[in-house]
Amino acid sequence: MKADIITIGDEILIGQVVDTNSAFIAEELNSNGIQIRKIHSIPDLAGDITSTLDESIQSSDLVILTGGIGPTNDDITKKALASYFDSKLVVHEKSLEHIKKRFSGMKIELSDRNIKQAEVPEICEVLPNRNGSAPAMVFRKEDKIIISLPGVPFEMKTIVQEEVIPLLNKAFQLPVRIQKTVLTVGIPESTMADRLKSWEESLSSNLNFAYLPSPGLLRLRLSISGEDKKRMHKRLDDKTTELVQIIGEKHVFGFDKDTLAGVVGRLLNEKSLTLSVAESCTGGNIAHLVTSVPGSSVYFKGSVTAYANEIKTQIIGVKETDINSFGAVSEPVVQQMASGIKKIFKTDYSIATSGIAGPDGGTPEKPVGITWIAIGTPDKLISRKYLLGDHRERNITKASLIALNMLRNSLL
């Protein structure tokens, strides 16, 4: 069972908006066992719509189009579809009622433009759009299904989940496909690939494995297709367990939609522990990640960004003599930052960072990318040095994630 997605709109082709609709639709279809063959983004041109539709119908069982059914002149998808299916546009009474109700609710007068939105090709089946004015349309051609949806993400999403997925489940015998993503930190993609080589080669053909890297993180996705859902879940769980064993729990921080800050927060919360942070090179980013988690105020007391050395000494209590002897980027300083903030903020755990984020400030002895990270726990201090790279933004991201993972490991 294959599908094509066609997103329509000039704004996509000039790079003015990022097309997030196709990713949403792809995920919804994929998790219902429908494989996406191709995603097309095309301009608001009737010729492009019909030629892309032709190609898609030839290769796929299902085609989903989004966009180009709004009230303005550049929205021509509906006309193109009417001509493609050789059907005339007629007013859909139920949709007109719905539009009238919406506008009177918002105390806005109905214009001709709005009434025209209730027009659809006569042969289509209409799916209601409860968040907007443009009705969604379903066409059938032989055993293929073509669905045209509005491009406004929040209207489209509701229609997909409430109308399209049930319709597809009725129309097609959908295969079962389930997946699990293992989230890792601290191992580069190529090293990971070497470590997993023989395991990967041993996977059976109904199992699919993919590497999804992003700065500081590497996500590993396992997916399985088949018929017996219970057995598939069991097999996916077994393979996931193997994967975690090979990689090591130290580097696996979670699964699927987990975030590192969220996982750390859950651990702190469960154990009723508190956290403080003293940041130099990460400049506030660790505090930002920690506080991005809703409810973080329960365990996070606060942080100090100690960019100037005098803040390190006067606020966090780092010894000035140690900064002079070893430099601000050194093990003694990062350790004193971790123990100092823990004591002053009266928390159970603490994180501290000190490094050279770049692009300037490096020396032959301490190059750009050098980063000291320390974790303060109730009974000890852990500190480690990392060499990250030469890109400021990535160094900040990587150091923040490594630090959060060090904390996670201390909490386990």
Place this chain on the structure above:
Amino acid sequence: MKADIITIGDEILIGQVVDTNSAFIAEELNSNGIQIRKIHSIPDLAGDITSTLDESIQSSDLVILTGGIGPTNDDITKKALASYFDSKLVVHEKSLEHIKKRFSGMKIELSDRNIKQAEVPEICEVLPNRNGSAPAMVFRKEDKIIISLPGVPFEMKTIVQEEVIPLLNKAFQLPVRIQKTVLTVGIPESTMADRLKSWEESLSSNLNFAYLPSPGLLRLRLSISGEDKKRMHKRLDDKTTELVQIIGEKHVFGFDKDTLAGVVGRLLNEKSLTLSVAESCTGGNIAHLVTSVPGSSVYFKGSVTAYANEIKTQIIGVKETDINSFGAVSEPVVQQMASGIKKIFKTDYSIATSGIAGPDGGTPEKPVGITWIAIGTPDKLISRKYLLGDHRERNITKASLIALNMLRNSLL
């Protein structure tokens, strides 16, 4: 002059990642006078790569591919291209040197897999990738150009701007098109559109105007095409001046690639002034934005994230009685945070925030989204209340940008 963009990767077709690469490339090409005919997203399958390439070459003068040239087994773009252009893979010595240098810098041992990254089809021209290991490749077929880029956004972006655009300007007679982006903060898109309506209607047809909204920011792009470069620059400058006058300098913080934190940093730097920050609801994000700017250590001394009330009182010196009487989210508290941090960190200016980022913690009197922001200057305190919305992440971003813009206006 037309181009096709092909993004390659199974992760796009299962909806696991949103393809942001094609929007970036489309914008870059478009602003250089190249029209995008179609964007294709396809899986890591050799057959799909060659058939899509065939279709694209037939209809466009330029094809840009991204993705599938990493070190793992699922990256097969390079093999597919070698076979498409009937050329064998050979080690590109300069790329190998570059990879070796990168790895020795990070003290990681080079594996066979990494060495393989230096292999490219013999007939291609290599574009250096200074932020990564995978070299970019240029192929020529008759008068068409085909470019294969890495899929990692930050590697791809640098190659496009530093290598691809100059190459295209040499290879093709691109029409002259120049543009200017006006960066604004604090005015919603619909309000801005109303304010600019009559000005926009008065624009001549060779001028193009676009709204590019993102959370907390609104970029306005003016572009002009023509032949007489000098006259075009003059016209663009005149129109930009008009635009800034209508919007007001209070809301226009910069142009083109400026960032708000960068502009604020420049102002502080020029005047040899220093900054400290006390954050509650923004949770470290303002410090993070400020320190994202290279060289920020010159003017930024540091910050305190005061999530717990006891940090507000004990570290920043907010009066406990005021927190009890007015609540932590109140004008007296945010003012004391701004004056306290300025005094303790001995800086010329300060920023303070206190609000309810959500999703929980709101009350009928103080709903989610309420945010107090204060700016401490050498001779006064400025404070204002904002009602932002109900989305945690967006509230943090918006509050941070509004605060930085308040500081910018105090510095002018």
